[in-house]
Amino acid sequence: MPDVSIKEVARIANVSIATVSRCINNPEKVTEKTRIKVQDAIRQTGYSPNRLAQSFRRGRTNIVMVVLPSVGDPFFTAVMKGIKSAATTKGYSVLIEETQLNTMTADEIGAMLVSNQTDGIILLASMSPFGTEILSAKSKRRLPIVIGCETISPELADFPSVHIDNIAAAKEATNYLISLGHKRIAMIYGQESSLLTKDRELGYRAAMKQAKLPIDPGWVVEGDLTITGARKATRNLMSHNNRPTAIFCANDEMAIGCLHEVKSSGLRVPGDISIIGFDDIRYAEVTDPPLTTISQPAEEIGERVMYRLCRRIDAGHGTTSSPEIVPHKLVIRQSVAKPAD
Amino acid sequence: MPDVSIKEVARIANVSIATVSRCINNPEKVTEKTRIKVQDAIRQTGYSPNRLAQSFRRGRTNIVMVVLPSVGDPFFTAVMKGIKSAATTKGYSVLIEETQLNTMTADEIGAMLVSNQTDGIILLASMSPFGTEILSAKSKRRLPIVIGCETISPELADFPSVHIDNIAAAKEATNYLISLGHKRIAMIYGQESSLLTKDRELGYRAAMKQAKLPIDPGWVVEGDLTITGARKATRNLMSHNNRPTAIFCANDEMAIGCLHEVKSSGLRVPGDISIIGFDDIRYAEVTDPPLTTISQPAEEIGERVMYRLCRRIDAGHGTTSSPEIVPHKLVIRQSVAKPAD
């Protein structure tokens, strides 16, 4: 922390502390002569303003918090990259908070939100009803909040958000399978308690229904968004008496686990089982076989959501809050083929 | 941000602001009667202390910054998990700064370090000589710094650090290959400009030398720590006129790219080429074949380095600064076999 204060600089430059402050924050309001004097003094002392004092005085920290369920997921990594990049150009630092919002109590969420000295919050996580309440309250107290990636629940409809059309994307993935002739299509979704992949499940169900294809209840299993969870889910699927010919995984992380488990069981992909993922993380193209998946413009989502937050911080609540839908894309690689039978 | 200040609470509870402050920070110094009065007032108003004011007043933020080259690398994710966990129990928030310290100028590094309002810094990135100077300066001004994962360069020897013995681990990996009969062993290292995998290269060279095995200069190639970089490096290796029978990759991320590229070229792993990685990230066990690698106790490193930093923050410079070496382990899976010839 800086050990020389503005007073010392003022003393050396023989001006008031107000002038030193101006030289730093509004140099155009100061004579060139004075400015040079002060800049010399700053250089001499190695002065840099005490950020804590500045933040306190200005009532803002230039830190934003992003809340997400899993920093380890490469998809979120990519979103974070976009956020960071936008944050940097806007002069913000980013505080990352890894939390399962849906498992927290109202008090815990409240504590987290106020206890962090941030100018605004980006939510990449889905919320429990609890959380929703708290959020609305905080938001009314002018803590700017923006939601990314996840489709917002009705209660959160008045928050700005940026995401793809998850339902349409999941439908597209499922329809691709159907168009190839698959009839027994399973799905590995995220977590029961989380909204994170709920819309993808909805899209899958909608596509199946539209094609008049039945869904065996045993085909829709929870994968916990992790490799391990997906492996377990896949084992269940493989031993099902009405075994599916294709599996739609709600994210690539799970698709990687699924792929490995199917192959471990002695079946071939896509020869015996087709697999399709979601997100297009960087590992998707180097799996064996390379993974067919839905790609999201992760970095772009990150950038947009950060810019959105900045607008909210600067302009207050005057900004629009309609969701911003960004385009997704079906990326066809080699983990999907026509069904064997 | 809180909109009700300590004054309001004091007014309602009919006490001084000093007493309100005591109720929150030193409740044992206050009569039970007073305490109850104040707590009621706090509940009534929904008061929570302004963290900015607290930080400013106390001269500390309870935020630590961790600087790392790539948040996306699952290894760092695992380290971060340990850091977060320790930070939470110690009451700290974590600010993540993704930066290639070795490509920054002295001014940039200096700006980054002072401009962030943090109580201490964890470095998971290697430093340029520039950075080293700055760091020493900052450290002398009592900004606590602790180094994790990477072997520290001589100039940084007086900083506390936590890491495995990278040289020994790389030797072990290479010796394992040698013990199986491999003689033409290549290595894909990180970045020319980064120290991050330098010690692993040293270990590899030491093992080869000890076994009196020559190293063709074309066998040691840069992989940029990324999948893409490793794929390119592998293509070079595969077209080398004196093609290696085994490849040691300085991290698993690159090993994944390497594996994919070798298989794409029509060769089998480990039948034709053996591959060994480093880190044991969570994807290592689901590659095809599962990856033999060196595992680091990533989470433990994270925890220890955070606790180390806490001690430095609390105790000042009185703490020991000898490096803390944690154990690594060779994890044998299926990407390595005896050479074909």
Place this chain on the structure above:
DNA sequence: CTGAAAGCGCTTACAG
């Protein structure tokens, strides 16, 4: 145990 007061290091109207 409690209160009055000083002060942390800045920024920003307000005069001049």
Place this chain on the structure above:
DNA sequence: CTGAAAGCGCTTACAG
């Protein structure tokens, strides 16, 4: 353009 002064919301000796 510059300076004197107020004040942001806390914490903490210092009296009582």
